[in-house]
Amino acid sequence: MADAFTHFAGVDLLATLSTTGEGDAAALRSRARRGGITVSDDDDWSDLFSKILTCGGTELGAERPCILYEYPVCEAALARVSPRDARVAERFELYVCGVELANGSAN
Secondary structure, eight states, X not given: OXXXXXXXXXXXXXXXXXXXXXXXXXXXXXXXXXXXXXXXXXXXXXXXHHHHHXXXXXXXXXXXXXXXXXXXXXXXXXXXXXXXXXXXXEEEEEEETTEEEEEEEOO
């Protein structure tokens, strides 16, 4: 997930999460605007996450299937926290031609 945000939107997603995975809306908003993405001052972290994801969403899986994994904990409530990084959860989504075809998580 973090690599996709960097690649498609120029946004360092992990830098906007606390060590426990809480999102910092001001930090994500600032990074989104620097990346040329239109966001509102009243967008919360989840709104911003969705806007940035859909901003690049049409490109996801355009050339080949794309799997996004390690979702921010605050966006994957039922998924198990990754033992590698407490900011992210063990969740994935599969995209082909900009369409989400599958998703899953470890519980």
